[in-house]
Amino acid sequence: xxxxxxxxxxxxxxxxxxxxxxxxxxxxKSGGEGSAPSPFDLFLASIATCAGFFVQSYCQTRHLxxxxxxxxxxxxxxxxxxxxxxxLLHVTVPTSFPPEHHEGLVAAIxxxxxxxxxxxxxxxxxxxxx
Numbered sequence: 001x002x003x004x005x006x007x008x009x010x011x012x013x014x015x016x017x018x019x020x021x022x023x024x025x026x027x028x029k030s031g032g033e034g035s036a037p038s039p040f041d042l043f044l045a046s047i048a049t050c051a052g053f054f055v056q057s058y059c060q061t062r063h064l065x066x067x068x069x070x071x072x073x074x075x076x077x078x079x080x081x082x083x084x085x086x087x088l089l090h091v092t093v094p095t096s097f098p099p100e101h102h103e104g105l106v107a108a109i110x111x112x113x114x115x116x117x118x119x120x121x122x123x124x125x126x127x128x129x130x
Contacts, residue, residue: 001017001018002017003015003016003017004016004017008023010025010031010032010033011025011026011030011031011032011033012024012025012032012033012035012036013025013039022042023035023036024036024037024038024039024042025037025038026038044073044075044084044087046114047073047087047089047112047114047115047118048071048073048089050112050113050114050115051071051073051089051091051109051112051115052071053112054108054109054111054112055069055071055091055105055108055109057108058101058104058105058108062101062104064097064098064101065096065097067094068093068094068096068097069091069092069093069094069097069105070091070092071089071090071091071092072089072090072092073087073088073089073090074087074088074090075087075088076088089109091105091106091109093105
C-alpha cells in the first residue's frame with residue numbers, strides 16, 4: 001500500500017490511499033485548530049478499532065450476538081517522557097454472552113494485526129529525494 005501525504009497548511013496534514021483521505025490536525029494546545037484527530041490519536045484509535053474488528057468477526061463467525069459488547073481503551077503515560085507506557089483494553093460483555101467464549105474473545109483481540117505490529121515493529125527508514 002502506498003500512502004501519499006499532503007501538507008494542508010497550519011498544522012493540518014492528510015493521507016491519501018485506496019480512494020480514502022484521512023485528515024489530521026493538532027489540538028489547540030499544540031498550535032492546531034483541533035479540526036481533526038492528530039496522527040498519534042489515529043494511531044491509538046487503530047489499536048482499539050482493530051480489537052473491535054476482531055471481536056466482531058469472532059462473534060459473526062460463531063453466530064454470537066455482539067450487541068452490548070463494549071471496548072474501552074485507556075492509556076498510561078510516563079510522567080517525565082509523556083510517552084505511552086501501557087495501553088489497556090477493557091472489554092465488557094453482557095451477562096448473557098456465553099462464558100465459554102470469553103477466552104475466545106481475548107484470543108481474537110490478541111490476533112489484531114495492529115497489536116502484532118507493535119509487539120514486532122517494522123523498521124522505518126527515511127529517504128530524501130531531490
